[in-house]
Amino acid sequence: QSALTQPASVSGSPGQSITISCTGTSSYVGSSNLVSWYQHPPGKAPKLMVYEGSKRPSGVSNRFSGSRSGNTASLTISGLQAEDEGVYYCCSYAGYSTWVFGGGTKLTVL
Amino acid sequence: QVQLVQSGAEVRQPGASVKVSCKTSGYSFTASYIHWVRQAPGQGLEWMGWINPNGGGPSSGGTNYAQKFQGRVTMTGDTSISTAYMELNRLTSDDTAVYYCARDFCTTTSCLSPWGQGTLVTVTS
Numbered sequence: 001q002s003a004l005t006q007p008a009s010v011s012g013s014p015g016q017s018i019t020i021s022c023t024g025t026s027s028y029v030g031s032s033n034l035v036s037w038y039q040h041p042p043g044k045a046p047k048l049m050v051y052e053g054s055k056r057p058s059g060v061s062n063r064f065s066g067s068r069s070g071n072t073a074s075l076t077i078s079g080l081q082a083e084d085e086g087v088y089y090c091c092s093y094a095g096y097s098t099w100v101f102g103g104g105t106k107l108t109v110l
Numbered sequence: 111q112v113q114l115v116q117s118g119a120e121v122r123q124p125g126a127s128v129k130v131s132c133k134t135s136g137y138s139f140t141a142s143y144i145h146w147v148r149q150a151p152g153q154g155l156e157w158m159g160w161i162n163p164n165g166g167g168p169s170s171g172g173t174n175y176a177q178k179f180q181g182r183v184t185m186t187g188d189t190s191i192s193t194a195y196m197e198l199n200r201l202t203s204d205d206t207a208v209y210y211c212a213r214d215f216c217t218t219t220s221c222l223s224p225w226g227q228g229t230l231v232t233v234t235s
Contacts, residue, residue, distance in 0.1 A: 033218065033219050034219050034220075036219070036220060036221055036222070038155070038222070040155070045210060045224070045225040045226065045227055045228055046147075046155065046210070046212075046222075046225050047223070047224075047225070048221060048222055048223035048224075051216065051219070051220075051221040052216070052219055052221070057221075057223055087154075089154065089155050091155075091157070091220060091222075093219065093220070096174075097160075097174045098157070098159075098174060098176055098177075099145070099157045099160075099220050100157055101147070101154060101155040101156065101157055102154070103154045104154040104155065
């Protein structure tokens with residue numbers, strides 16, 4: 001099964017931009033419509049932030065954007081705000097109608 | 111609006127089973143897959159599987175499970191009350207986790223939104 005690797009943590013100051021990477025062992029991560037990103041605030045349910053690689057659900061700020069290059073998908077958050085803190089997970093198709101999450105990246109806004 | 115409301119916390123002994131429910135509202139239950147995801151203490155999200163309430167899918171059984179849970183998990187749905195269920199058998203302490211259900215609003219990929227509030231399952235002797 002495909003494994004997804006994310007950095008354990010990233011940090012940035014308010015107003016800055018950060019990028020979280022998600023590297024997969026299979027080619028699925030490189031397919032633009034097979035990766036989604038979730039924000040998981042402490043004690044709450046996860047929230048979809050980006051799907052099909054770069055689309056945003058209604059209500060999600062345009063400060064969140066998704067991209068890909070080779071076998072790596074990325075989530076960029078611009079204009080960092082304190083409310084952006086939390087753990088972010090990528091999720092990719094893993095073949096045979098299964099899905100896999102990355103290990104998660106803790107975002108700290110300094 | 112679309113809502114998923116899960117059943118309350120459960121405590122089980124090792125070797126027992128647990129069945130978590132996920133009552134949906136605000137959309138046609140049979141129109142979207144329901145995925146189940148769990149998070150053990152201090153760990154990340156782990157995908158468990160999905161159910162197609164309308165039937166169909168791998169081998170037309172309407173469900174598909176992560177290999178790790180094959181033979182131990184069963185996902186079902188009751189269309190009359192728009193509710194999905196996840197039953198996990200032969201529990202061990204490693205199954206202590208918060209279990210989430212989530213609606214998949216995409217058809218060709220996975221777009222999980224919204225999620226239920228989560229159900230804490232504690233396995234302890």
